[in-house]
């Protein structure tokens with residue numbers, strides 16, 4: 139049997155393989171039996187965003203037994219509509235890297251090494267730092283000539299969002315920035 143280039147592409151396109159084979163005259167039952175233990179059989183799908191640049195392309199990750207076995211562009215994602223550039227397509231390497239940081243790391247003042255701490259400990263340290271900086275730099279009023287105006291802000295804290303954040307996260311991020319009393323709410327893509 140000769141196979142056209144178009145049908146060959148259909149054949150090799152993972153999810154469409156069974157259908158394409160059946161279209162070419164193979165028995166659907168045999169095709170199903172032969173492809174019953176493909177790499178993605180039983181995989182759970184999760185969506186995520188590429189961690190490289192500020193485009194924020196969406197991805198679909200296939201996970202089998204807690205292990206990432208496949209990663210591809212999310213066809214339903216509004217930004218990339220299934221496409222990934224070469225960096226994004228190779229993102230699995232960063233996921234599997236033994237240099238990937240998976241827990242908060244802390245370097246004590248004067249120390250020359252990092253140590254792993256728990257998320258609770260990290261949250262406690264961050265909250266303490268933010269509170270101390272906010273309290274010690276708080277500007278309650280400013281004078282314009284003889285008139286004193288309430289301004290209630292700090293110029294010592296800034297917020298930096300990223301392209302991976304959703305609209306809803308950005309809204310909350312902005313609200314939190316204003317609540318903290320800072321005007322410095324920026325976006326990674328503007329740097």
Ligand code: SF4
Nearest residue numbers: 188190191195223226
């Ligand atoms: S897939 Fe490429 S363009 Fe998309 S976010 Fe990742 S690095 Fe950027």
